[in-house]
Amino acid sequence: MGDLAISARGLGKQYQLGLMRYGYHTLREGLVRAFRSRNGSQPGTHVLWALRDVSLDVRQGEVVGIIGHNGAGKSTLLKILSRITEPTEGYVDLRGRVGSLLEVGTGFHPELTGRENVYLNGSIIGMSRAEIRRRFDEIVAFAEIDRFLDTPVKRYSSGMSVRLAFAVAAHLEPEILLVDEVLAVGDAAFQRKSLGKMGEVANEGRTVLFVSHNLAIIRALCPRAVLLDHGGVVADGSTDAVLGQYLRALERSASTDLVERTDRNPRGWQQTKVAAVEVHTPEVGEAGIAISGAPATITVRLTEALPGIECRLTLVNSLAQPVATLSSEDVAPGDVRESSGNTVECRIDSLSLVPGRYRIDVLVRAQREIQDGLEAAAFFDVEPGVLGGRPVSAPSTSSEGDVAIAHTWRLPA
Amino acid sequence: MVSATTETSAGRGAITVRLEPTRGFRRLIGPAELWRYRDVAVQMAVRDIKVRYRQTALGAAWAVLQPVGTMVVFTIFFGHVAKIGSQGVPYWQFSLAGAVPWAFFSNSLLLGSDSVARNAALVSKIYFPRIFIPTATLVAGLLDLAIAVAILLGSVLVAGVDPSARLLVLPLLVLIMFVGALGITAGLSAVNVRYRDVRYVVPFAVQLWLFATPIAYPSTLLGSPWRTLVALNPMAGVVEGFRWSVLGTAASPWNMIGISALSSLVLLAVGVLYFGRVERTFADLV
Numbered sequence: 001m002g003d004l005a006i007s008a009r010g011l012g013k014q015y016q017l018g019l020m021r022y023g024y025h026t027l028r029e030g031l032v033r034a035f036r037s038r039n040g041s042q043p044g045t046h047v048l049w050a051l052r053d054v055s056l057d058v059r060q061g062e063v064v065g066i067i068g069h070n071g072a073g074k075s076t077l078l079k080i081l082s083r084i085t086e087p088t089e090g091y092v093d094l095r096g097r098v099g100s101l102l103e104v105g106t107g108f109h110p111e112l113t114g115r116e117n118v119y120l121n122g123s124i125i126g127m128s129r130a131e132i133r134r135r136f137d138e139i140v141a142f143a144e145i146d147r148f149l150d151t152p153v154k155r156y157s158s159g160m161s162v163r164l165a166f167a168v169a170a171h172l173e174p175e176i177l178l179v180d181e182v183l184a185v186g187d188a189a190f191q192r193k194s195l196g197k198m199g200e201v202a203n204e205g206r207t208v209l210f211v212s213h214n215l216a217i218i219r220a221l222c223p224r225a226v227l228l229d230h231g232g233v234v235a236d237g238s239t240d241a242v243l244g245q246y247l248r249a250l251e252r253s254a255s256t257d258l259v260e261r262t263d264r265n266p267r268g269w270q271q272t273k274v275a276a277v278e279v280h281t282p283e284v285g286e287a288g289i290a291i292s293g294a295p296a297t298i299t300v301r302l303t304e305a306l307p308g309i310e311c312r313l314t315l316v317n318s319l320a321q322p323v324a325t326l327s328s329e330d331v332a333p334g335d336v337r338e339s340s341g342n343t344v345e346c347r348i349d350s351l352s353l354v355p356g357r358y359r360i361d362v363l364v365r366a367q368r369e370i371q372d373g374l375e376a377a378a379f380f381d382v383e384p385g386v387l388g389g390r391p392v393s394a395p396s397t398s399s400e401g402d403v404a405i406a407h408t409w410r411l412p413a
Numbered sequence: 414m415v416s417a418t419t420e421t422s423a424g425r426g427a428i429t430v431r432l433e434p435t436r437g438f439r440r441l442i443g444p445a446e447l448w449r450y451r452d453v454a455v456q457m458a459v460r461d462i463k464v465r466y467r468q469t470a471l472g473a474a475w476a477v478l479q480p481v482g483t484m485v486v487f488t489i490f491f492g493h494v495a496k497i498g499s500q501g502v503p504y505w506q507f508s509l510a511g512a513v514p515w516a517f518f519s520n521s522l523l524l525g526s527d528s529v530a531r532n533a534a535l536v537s538k539i540y541f542p543r544i545f546i547p548t549a550t551l552v553a554g555l556l557d558l559a560i561a562v563a564i565l566l567g568s569v570l571v572a573g574v575d576p577s578a579r580l581l582v583l584p585l586l587v588l589i590m591f592v593g594a595l596g597i598t599a600g601l602s603a604v605n606v607r608y609r610d611v612r613y614v615v616p617f618a619v620q621l622w623l624f625a626t627p628i629a630y631p632s633t634l635l636g637s638p639w640r641t642l643v644a645l646n647p648m649a650g651v652v653e654g655f656r657w658s659v660l661g662t663a664a665s666p667w668n669m670i671g672i673s674a675l676s677s678l679v680l681l682a683v684g685v686l687y688f689g690r691v692e693r694t695f696a697d698l699v
Contacts, residue, residue, distance in 0.1 A: 015697065083432060083540035085696045091433035098430075100539065111464045120460050123452040124539055152467075 010090035065222035096175025265373025293387030461553035525598030593647035596680030
């Protein structure tokens with residue numbers, strides 16, 4: 001294999017999607033099916049290729065970002081690489097010890113203390129007892145929980161347990177590290193610390209495969225990126241080039257008929273689906289254009305009207321960093337529910353975004369169940385405008401932020 | 414490691430693993446692989462023990478209450494009301510010596526058959542030999558068993574039974590029981606991943622099994638061909654062995670122990686082979 005750490009050839013993973021009455025198979029159904037299949041018919045099953053014909057080489061010490069939208073096959077790829085599930089076809093050669101951080105805190109037991117969970121979790125994710133003992137103090141110091149070390153984890157705040165879990169995981173020292181979306185944990189300070197730690201790991205010459213929705217993090221950590229779509233590799237190269245292609249693909253999918261899209265939130269019941277999302281500004285005739293400081297309306301058209309519809313809109317900047325979330329679940333006195341129609345309307349009095357291109361991620365619930373979710377359901381451009389009497393113009397660098405705030409100054413004469 | 418997921422040492426001590434589709438028994442996990450993940454096994458057993466003793470208000474008392482409760486009820490109804498013979502020893506001693514191993518066996522089946530599904534979060538997120546999950550549940554049960562055995566020995570000593578060298582057989586009996594229980598539990602926990610209604614069947618099956626095992630009655634009630642046949646139930650030999658070893662009931666039950674040991678080994682082989690065969694699909698099903 002030369003200096004390759006990961007070498008995959010024609011990797012594919014197929015899932016059987018059966019119709020299961022109770023969400024799982026029962027022995028009774030199994031027996032009935034065994035009896036029926038003797039007569040040749042096997043009703044209610046179809047197959048889904050979550051991954052198909054993926055070939056990928058990663059050299060030792062390379063840090064590679066894996067991007068793609070929901071259902072593109074990112075998680076399936078990591079599950080195969082971490083041996084949780086077997087490929088249906090093809091093969092992958094892994095050279096070196098593999099460690100995976102597929103979800104922080106997996107294996108934490110609420111009844112056990114922080115100390116006990118460090119040992120349990122550490123050994124489950126692949127550290128030896130001696131290794132954990134050696135790095136125990138470091139882990140505890142990183143998590144900032146030393147006072148609560150002998151308290152059961154069930155009494156921890158969610159922030160504390162997440163910090164502890166990340167600390168354990170971050171001190172794992174495999175030759176190949178697989179990371180899935182773990183950085184979105186804790187408060188801002190801890191996130192910065194985690195990001196720094198991941199950067200360190202990446203610089204230590206370890207091979208890292210990094211799955212994240214946060215393109216800014218991918219850009220900061222990974223020189224190379226791989227774009228997956230519908231279970232296949234569609235782009236592989238320098239992160240800037242691949243991100244560019246990804247963003248263009250996102251825009252294309254936003255301009256296609258939303259009902260036809262297949263990259264929907266996998267947990268959605270889809271009794272109603274998002275059919276169209278548009279941004280309007282009263283002074284502008286054209287959809288998809290808004291003005292800083294001016295009113296704006298986001299409309300979400302659904303395929304069906306269900307009782308108890310709630311809608312959550314996340315505005316995301318061009319680096320895939322969320323800027324703000326508007327949620328109908330946090331009720332305000334001005335909210336109105338109408339008995340007819342299947343359109344959700346969100347009115348913004350004064351848009352406090354700086355000029356730039358943004359996208360909208362939509363999540364629709366009805367009676368607390370997720371019905372449908374779409375990332376990049378629409379894109380819109382914010383044009384320069386006036387907020388609180390002050391002009392808002394395009395930021396000159398990306399480090400100036402995305403939010404415009406109405407304000408006044410008092411200055412010495 | 415077996416052929417399918419071959420590991421070879423290549424340069425600088427790095428291990429190369431090939432992951433590819435496997436069929437049938439080709440992905441059975443070998444001893445080397447199990448040894449490499451031994452820390453997980455230890456930690457999971459430790460977790461199961463700690464959780465068991467911390468979560469229940471009764472803690473260690475539960476380990477005692479179960480066999481003692483069974484003994485009390487059996488003594489009242491089978492001993493005094495139905496007047497079932499007890500091989501020349503007081504009926505309470507006779508039934509307690511049976512109830513103690515039975516408590517381990519029945520708890521193993523009840524907790525173990527659901528264990529893989531209960532640990533779905535782990536199974537779908539992390540790789541380690543899955544057989545450690547049911548094994549850890551059983552190992553945790555051994556502590557309960559040790560406490561219950563101590564109570565059994567203590568109470569019959571106080572009642573005036575002389576201890577003898579026969580007690581040295583107890584570890585062997587526990588091993589036979591553990592092996593049989595692991596085989597059954599591994600098989601059931603694997604089936605339960607695909608067919609979740611198995612966990613509703615198990616409590617009922619365990620109840621029937623209790624009466625099919627000579628706990629409330631002596632196996633000598635059965636005629637000679639039947640007695641041998643009953644020993645195919647691994648618990649029959651174990652229970653008879655416990656009585657002989659602790660209480661010195663007349664006939665030495667080596668026949669039954671031998672048959673039960675063989676049947677335990679067969680159960681272990683069947684259960685663990687089946688588990689190994691289907692374990693690769695667990696993450697897709699839980």
